[in-house]
Amino acid sequence: MPFAQEDLEQLRRLIREEVDARLPAGTVRYDLELRDRILRVEEELKHQRELMEQGFRLMDKRFEEMREDMNKRFEQVDKRLEQVEKRFEQVDKRFEEMREDMNKRFEQVDKRFEQVEKRFELVDKRFEQMDKRFEQIIEYSEKRFAQIDTRFERLTERIDRFMRWSFALTLTVGGLVVATIKYLP
16 A cells, blocks of 8 residues: 555654654764655655556556457357357257158057057067066075075174174183283292
């Protein structure tokens, strides 16, 4: 934030008053050095203000460039949207043509379906025979799965028993090792 000219003058006045109040009256040389330093500080402050103003001008320029760039991009997006709308119109025409063509084909397909229905009646009879065979296979599979389930249950029980024994053995050996270490001299 740049300092206004009034702020700079007030700052100079306050610095001079403070310096005059703290310095002894007889030190002219010191007073000249101090005033020289004050002038350098004031020049540096002026330079800082100019740099800040320059930075703000550059930022304004950058924002303006960004705004122009965004406007160009929005124009490009608008053009693309117009192209997309044209493509949608073309697609709508194609869909209309396809719908008409499909209606004709569906009429042909309907005729074929009537022929196929007659064939399906024959196939239905064969499927009934296959259904009976599948029912037999399903019954057999269910029996086999039941056998496998009982085997898994037995295996699970054995593993559980093994885990309990292993855990108990580990705790016992651990307790013995700790007791042995604790009571050995």
